[in-house]
Amino acid sequence: MKRRMVYPDVLRALSCIAVVFLSVSMAAGSTALSGLLTWAVPLFVMLSGMFFLDGSWYISPRDMAQKYGLRLLASYIVWFLVAAVVNQATGGVLKGILSGQGLYLNFLFVMIILYAISPVLRVFTRAAQPRELQFVVIFGYLIGCVYPFFQILLGTTRLADYAMLGFGLIAVFVTGWYLRTAMLTRKQLRMIYLLGGICLLLTLRGFWFGSTAFTTDPAMMIVSPDAVLIAMALFLVVKNTLSGRRLSRKVLRPIAALSQLSFGIYLIHPILLALLCYVLNRAGIVLPAGVFIPVAAIGLLIVSGALAYGIRKIPKIGKYLA
Numbered sequence: 001m002k003r004r005m006v007y008p009d010v011l012r013a014l015s016c017i018a019v020v021f022l023s024v025s026m027a028a029g030s031t032a033l034s035g036l037l038t039w040a041v042p043l044f045v046m047l048s049g050m051f052f053l054d055g056s057w058y059i060s061p062r063d064m065a066q067k068y069g070l071r072l073l074a075s076y077i078v079w080f081l082v083a084a085v086v087n088q089a090t091g092g093v094l095k096g097i098l099s100g101q102g103l104y105l106n107f108l109f110v111m112i113i114l115y116a117i118s119p120v121l122r123v124f125t126r127a128a129q130p131r132e133l134q135f136v137v138i139f140g141y142l143i144g145c146v147y148p149f150f151q152i153l154l155g156t157t158r159l160a161d162y163a164m165l166g167f168g169l170i171a172v173f174v175t176g177w178y179l180r181t182a183m184l185t186r187k188q189l190r191m192i193y194l195l196g197g198i199c200l201l202l203t204l205r206g207f208w209f210g211s212t213a214f215t216t217d218p219a220m221m222i223v224s225p226d227a228v229l230i231a232m233a234l235f236l237v238v239k240n241t242l243s244g245r246r247l248s249r250k251v252l253r254p255i256a257a258l259s260q261l262s263f264g265i266y267l268i269h270p271i272l273l274a275l276l277c278y279v280l281n282r283a284g285i286v287l288p289a290g291v292f293i294p295v296a297a298i299g300l301l302i303v304s305g306a307l308a309y310g311i312r313k314i315p316k317i318g319k320y321l322a
Helices: 007-027 031-037 040-052 061-089 106-127 130-154 159-181 186-204 212-216 225-242 249-283 289-312
Strands: none
Touching (some): 007 031, 007 040, 040 106, 130 225, 186 225
């Protein structure tokens, strides 16, 4: 019997926690913490890529559409309507997350596209050599992440520059498979750790160079250059630390549970956050960011996880909603 890999569950659990803290920090107006946590979004894409681009795994287009595409589409439609109602009922207290360019569900739209083209990409990853995968990752990162980033930052964007973002999305998706399979040298590992560490230090010190789109729109966060490098470094740190290690069931159970509920938590937590902000505003309660962010984030993780667990238990439709 093939043993389940531990590190993907750990990474998905970490990403889930970071995304909730990211949303709360955005609601609290903490741009420094928001910039620090954007790595969670590209990491989710990498984790999908490491499995969906496995050339030894076959799934028919019909099964892909029914099992994954339909689930994402149904979730998008249902939670879009819920977000619209809550946004209206709360007077747009969290409109930067529940509507417009920063709508958190934009992430699902991107994943639908990546899942749709994954059979074609899987043909490439099945035959590609490590150097060819490396070229796709580096080339896609440069022209699909770095180049549009600075074009938007400098205000010299053309329509073609936005089209380049597609290469960035594919590069981040392929990066997951590359990091899972590549036998990187010590020099390559050190370079990735160094670049990721530099980006982390820049965000910690407040030198956030991203434009509004790269700090508020989940679809744009996927291709934010610094967030991608931090995500790559974290991916490798956790992978190299946990590969081949056995963890006790007491440790694995909560990690696996959080990993399995991460999709539902992502869908539910912004709705609850908007309601929480609305109630606090109506009551005239103003909490310091240092108190509000950790307390609200931990509370949202617990309540959203419980709701996601309950929704998944609904016969037939639960799996499409959380």
